[in-house]
Amino acid sequence: MAGKVYKMIPIETIRGCPFTCRFCNSPDQMAFYKGLGHSYYRKKRMDLVYNELKHFKDKHKVEYNYFWADTFLGMSKKELDEFCEMYSEINLPFWMQTRPETITEDNMTKLKKVGLHRISFGVEHGNEEFRARILDRRWKNKDIIEKLKIPKKLDIQFSTNNITGFPTETKKLAFDTIELNRHIDATNTSIYSFVPFHGTPLRKMCEDLGLINHETITKCLTAESQLNMPQYPPHEIEEVRKCFSMYVKFPKNRWKEIERAEKNDAEGNRIFAELKAEYLEKYMPKPDADPHGGIDFDELNNPNVCVPGSDAELSTETSYFKDEMN
Numbered sequence: 001m002a003g004k005v006y007k008m009i010p011i012e013t014i015r016g017c018p019f020t021c022r023f024c025n026s027p028d029q030m031a032f033y034k035g036l037g038h039s040y041y042r043k044k045r046m047d048l049v050y051n052e053l054k055h056f057k058d059k060h061k062v063e064y065n066y067f068w069a070d071t072f073l074g075m076s077k078k079e080l081d082e083f084c085e086m087y088s089e090i091n092l093p094f095w096m097q098t099r100p101e102t103i104t105e106d107n108m109t110k111l112k113k114v115g116l117h118r119i120s121f122g123v124e125h126g127n128e129e130f131r132a133r134i135l136d137r138r139w140k141n142k143d144i145i146e147k148l149k150i151p152k153k154l155d156i157q158f159s160t161n162n163i164t165g166f167p168t169e170t171k172k173l174a175f176d177t178i179e180l181n182r183h184i185d186a187t188n189t190s191i192y193s194f195v196p197f198h199g200t201p202l203r204k205m206c207e208d209l210g211l212i213n214h215e216t217i218t219k220c221l222t223a224e225s226q227l228n229m230p231q232y233p234p235h236e237i238e239e240v241r242k243c244f245s246m247y248v249k250f251p252k253n254r255w256k257e258i259e260r261a262e263k264n265d266a267e268g269n270r271i272f273a274e275l276k277a278e279y280l281e282k283y284m285p286k287p288d289a290d291p292h293g294g295i296d297f298d299e300l301n302n303p304n305v306c307v308p309g310s311d312a313e314l315s316t317e318t319s320y321f322k323d324e325m326n
């Protein structure tokens with residue numbers, strides 16, 4: 001996490017999501033289960049979450065928890081207080097993902113106190129009208145910008161997740177996502193090309209518009225766009241993705257260079273490599289990781305640290321194994 005390798009564990013607090021983004025599988029799972037007379041959206045009891053966390057910390061020496069909830073802050077104030085009280089006993093750093101509109105200074109302060117280290121926020125698209133109409137995410141850009149000042153103020157690291165290549169999108173609209181991110185001082189930004197997952201409303205829209213065949217199985221999030229959109233073809237989507245972080249961080253008087261770096265030819269790739277070196281120097285937090293993940297080899301006495309191939313690893317493994325057996 002953030003350039004360091006920790007022994008981490010994914011933990012669920014909530015399954016499902018109360019929101020209805022049209023590109024996401026979660027609303028469809030909710031609808032499917034509703035049709036069967038069940039609720040997919042479930043919250044795990046805090047005493048059960050505690051038991052899991054305690055088990056992994058004590059028995060497997062976990063150093064960092066990764067809360068794998070679609071929208072971690074899909075909880076009431078009372079539930080949040082219950083979580084904080086429970087987690088204060090765990091006393092380990094943790095990561096979570098949530099929507100910008102779910103955070104307040106109060107919940108961020110409370111969570112930071114018990115170990116919140118880093119957050120991922122779904123921003124997804126920067127054009128308000130397009131975001132509401134195509135994605136069903138109805139928030140004002142100014143509100144997102146205001147909300148994301150809170151973790152900055154409290155010195156909590158965060159990244160924004162973005163998507164480009166939605167049906168009917170254009171390169172011009174993708175630049176609205178760049179603009180919005182320029183107003184958010186995130187620790188990192190990421191951008192993926194839209195994936196038309198079967199079962200989602202946007203998949204149906206893509207098929208109805210003839211942008212993809214019904215039979216086409218989607219590829220992974222990092223693959224090139226599978227949509228056939230003349231106004232925003234896959235190579236343009238890739239160009240935006242290639243230079244997204246640079247457009248977000250560099251001053252606008254460098255945009256001409258960045259535009260040239262978009263091209264996947266010798267000149268474009270040379271400029272890209274130079275800009276990338278400058279970007280890493282100026283805008284990336286210095287990684288304190290080494291190829292071994294920031295492990296301090298002088299501190300092998302730490303029982304939570306396990307260096308591959310070391311005596312410590314062998315003895316730690318043996319002792320975990322013994323624990324499992326007993």
Ligand code: SF4
Pocket residue numbers: 017018019020021024025026027070071099122
């Ligand atoms: S908020 Fe996130 S998890 Fe929930 S529906 Fe939207 S994209 Fe899916």
